[in-house]
Amino acid sequence: MFSPSDLAAIWLTLKLATVTTLLLLLIGTPIAWRLARMRSWWKGPLAAVVAMPLVLPPTVLGFYLLLLMGPHGPVGRFTEWAGIGLLPFSFGGLVVASVIYSLPFVVQPLQNAFEAIGERPLEAAATLRASPLDAFFSVAVPLAKPGFLTATILGFAHTVGEFGIVLMIGGNIPDKTRVVSVQIYDHVEAMDYAAAHGLAAGMVVFSFLVLLALYLLNSRGRRS
Amino acid sequence: MRTLLLALLAFTALARADEVQVAVAANFSAPARQIAQDFEKDTGHQAVLAFGATGKFYAQIRNGAPFEVLLAADDETPAKLEKEGAALAGTRHTYAVGRLVLWSAKAGFVDDKGEVLKRGGFRHLALANPRHAPYGAAAVEALTALKQLDAIQPKFVQAENIAQAHQFVASGNAELGFVALSQVMKDGKLGAGSAWVVPANLHQPIRQDAVMLEKGRGKPAAEAWLKFLRSEKARAVIRGYGYEI
Numbered sequence: 001m002f003s004p005s006d007l008a009a010i011w012l013t014l015k016l017a018t019v020t021t022l023l024l025l026l027i028g029t030p031i032a033w034r035l036a037r038m039r040s041w042w043k044g045p046l047a048a049v050v051a052m053p054l055v056l057p058p059t060v061l062g063f064y065l066l067l068l069m070g071p072h073g074p075v076g077r078f079t080e081w082a083g084i085g086l087l088p089f090s091f092g093g094l095v096v097a098s099v100i101y102s103l104p105f106v107v108q109p110l111q112n113a114f115e116a117i118g119e120r121p122l123e124a125a126a127t128l129r130a131s132p133l134d135a136f137f138s139v140a141v142p143l144a145k146p147g148f149l150t151a152t153i154l155g156f157a158h159t160v161g162e163f164g165i166v167l168m169i170g171g172n173i174p175d176k177t178r179v180v181s182v183q184i185y186d187h188v189e190a191m192d193y194a195a196a197h198g199l200a201a202g203m204v205v206f207s208f209l210v211l212l213a214l215y216l217l218n219s220r221g222r223r224s
Numbered sequence: 225m226r227t228l229l230l231a232l233l234a235f236t237a238l239a240r241a242d243e244v245q246v247a248v249a250a251n252f253s254a255p256a257r258q259i260a261q262d263f264e265k266d267t268g269h270q271a272v273l274a275f276g277a278t279g280k281f282y283a284q285i286r287n288g289a290p291f292e293v294l295l296a297a298d299d300e301t302p303a304k305l306e307k308e309g310a311a312l313a314g315t316r317h318t319y320a321v322g323r324l325v326l327w328s329a330k331a332g333f334v335d336d337k338g339e340v341l342k343r344g345g346f347r348h349l350a351l352a353n354p355r356h357a358p359y360g361a362a363a364v365e366a367l368t369a370l371k372q373l374d375a376i377q378p379k380f381v382q383a384e385n386i387a388q389a390h391q392f393v394a395s396g397n398a399e400l401g402f403v404a405l406s407q408v409m410k411d412g413k414l415g416a417g418s419a420w421v422v423p424a425n426l427h428q429p430i431r432q433d434a435v436m437l438e439k440g441r442g443k444p445a446a447e448a449w450l451k452f453l454r455s456e457k458a459r460a461v462i463r464g465y466g467y468e469i
Contacts, residue, residue, distance in 0.1 A: 071396040088397045089348055089381045171381030171392065172353060185384070189279035189356040 001198055008175055009183040009199075016091070016179060017159040020098040024106040024155045025148070027099065032110035033136070051104045058101065062168025065097050069169070089171035094179075097165045105154040113147020114140060149217055157210040161203075242269045244445040245290050247281045249297035249432060250387040251322060251359065251404040255465045256295065259458045267452065269445040277385040279356045285310055285437060292440030293449055295319060295432065297386075298358040302435035315436035319453050320467035322430035323405040324362045324422040329394050331418050338420040340400065341372050346379065350392035350401030353382045358430050359389075363402035365427035393417075405466030412464055432467075 002010070035047055053061060068075045069087040076086050087093030117140055125135035141148070163181035170177035172186070180199055187196035248256045253275045260271040278297040285291055285305060294311070296302050299318065305311035326341070328334045340346070352360035360382070367373040381397075383389035386404050393401040402422070408415055434453055440446030452458055459469050 066391070066395055066397060069397075086347075086397060088392075167384060168388075169397075171348070171350070171383070171398075173381060186353065186355060188283060189277060189353070189384070191279060191282065191356075 003195065005174060005178075006180075006183060006195070006199060009178050009180045010202075012091075012175060012177075013160055013179040013181075016094055016098060017156045019095055020102060020159045021106075021152055021155045023095065023099050024102060025152065028103060028106035028110060028151065028155075031103075032107045033114055033140075035107070035111045036114035050107050053101050054104050058162070058164025059168060061097070061101060062165040065093075065100075065165065066169050069093060069096070088169045089173060089177060091176050093169055094166060094177055097169055098159045098162055101162055101165055102155045102158045105158045106151040109147045109150040109154065110144065113144035113150075116147075117143045146218065150214060153210060153214050153217075157207065160206065242445050243272055244269060244292050244440070244443065244449045245272050246274070246293045246295060246449065247285070247289070247291040248273050248275050248295045249278050249281075250275050250385045251297055251406055252295055252320065252432065253387070255320075255406065255461050255467070258461050259453065262457060262461070263449060263452050266457075267445075267448050269448050271445075271449055275387075277357065290439055291437055292443055292446040293434060293436055295434045295453075297322075297430075297432055299431040299433040302433040305435060305437070309438070311435040311437050312441060315450065316433055317454065318431045318469070319434045320432045320462050320469050322359065322362075322432055323424065323466055323468065324359060324366060324402055324427060324430065325405045325408060325419045325466075326400060326422060327390075327393055327403050327408050327417060327419040328400040329396055329417040330399070331416075334400055334418040334420050336420055338370070338422070340420075341367070341370060341376065344375075346399035348381045348392075348398035349376055349379045350381050350383055350389045350398035350403075352386045352389045352402075353384060357385055358432075359386045359402065359404055362422075362427035362430050366402075366422050369426045409464075409466040412466075 031050065035043060035050070038046070066088055067073050069079070070076045071080070071086060079085060079087055084092070087096060121139050121143060122135050125139045126132075130138065161181065162179070163185070166177065166179055166182055167185070170179070170182060172178050172182055178186075180203065184196050184199045184203070187193070187199070246256070246260075253273075256273055256275075260273055263269065263271050274291070278301050281289070281291070281294060281296070282301050282305065285294065286308070294302060294305070302311060302316050306313055306316060326334055326338055334340050351363045354360035354364040364373065367376055381392060381401075383392055386407065389401050390403045390407045392398040393403065405421060408417070408419055434450060436446060436450055462469050
């Protein structure tokens with residue numbers, strides 16, 4: 001049903017989404033934790049910056065990333081200086097872009113979960129002489145488990161559905177930057193509608209299953 | 225009050241009759257804008273231009289997009305639309321023949337014989353997707369004719385259309401790339417960087433055809449636009465951007 005290049009695109013998409021989600025959990029958890037505990041006026045601007053990819057068109061993000069990560073941009077100069085080379089047209093570049101693009105989808109569920117825990121369980125842990133780090137891992141993380149699940153699923157699914165940014169900075173290179181959404185677009189542009197249907201229908205089923213799983217997990221989490 | 229209303233009604237009726245919706249291939253956006261200005265000055269009609277990839281326009285037109293005229297980047301799409309009954313027979317004609325150019329934003333990077341392709345010294349070469357963009361297909365034909373395709377293919381970065389290929393090169397992310405001469409030519413001269421105009425015998429001619437679509441049937445503004453496109457005035461503009469006609 002799928003051609004070898006379709007399969008390569010599917011594999012690449014899964015790889016990108018997995019790497020991105022793992023990085024997002026690493027980066028997003030401390031950010032969400034800070035945001036949930038923050039009382040200063042900084043909270044507003046910081047939350048706004050984190051949420052910006054929600055409202056910015058992917059073309060804006062993609063365009064600025066192309067300029068920033070290019071040879072004349074500050075990020076591009078840094079990566080060249082550091083010996084990594086330039087990020088556009090590489091898998092690494094897509095990972096960076098996806099992390100930025102999906103950040104709110106991971107931070108916001110985590111922040112909500114952390115806020116729902118409140119201060120008391122952590123204060124209790126502190127009176128039992130747990131260090132803040134210990135309290136975080138043995139109290140906050142287990143209590144925020146539904147939040148972590150939601151964040152993981154949303155981060156993964158949103159990265160799979162990414163298109164505009166990849167189109168702007170990817171360069172459509174097989175096995176490096178040609179993800180499923182770009183492959184579908186290619187099929188449509190080339191008027192190969194049969195091949196486009198195969199992948200597009202797969203995406204529809206995938207999105208439905210992901211959101212269904214999310215819904216079921218959430219309703220079970222609430223009941224227990 | 226009533227006269228004002230009547231005037232308004234008359235005005236909107238006029239405005240509607242005088243507009244032509246044109247879908248324009250991305251590589252032709254600059255000359256199309258200029259031609260639209262002259263068109264408005266000369267005929268009083270207004271051309272509303274939409275720019276994009278020809279394949280995308282095809283899908284949109286087949287699904288009821290309100291375009292009345294298509295200026296395609298190739299000659300196949302208009303023929304296909306005509307065969308499928310979405311375009312009017314007998315209105316198809318070549319409005320421009322595109323020239324391919326190997327271009328770099330850096331001065332002196334591309335020599336005037338294209339030797340840079342053999343010399344190497346670049347990480348990325350941008351081109352429009354050869355699977356569906358005529359300029360991309362022409363680039364692959366030229367590289368094949370030069371026996372450089374296998375060596376250079378791993379350095380390909382493919383843009384969705386020729387406008388994006390230009391963006392990849394202009395931003396310096398690709399050291400060089402195949403773009404349309406029309407994109408880097410301004411007032412008959414190379415605007416910036418360095419370029420090699422690929423000899424026309426290295427690839428099939430890039431014939432760009434225009435066609436009247438079903439939605440433009442019987443619309444005076446659409447007919448006027450197609451006629452104006454063939455006028456010497458429009459052709460002078462088209463040639464000024466490096467096309468042949």
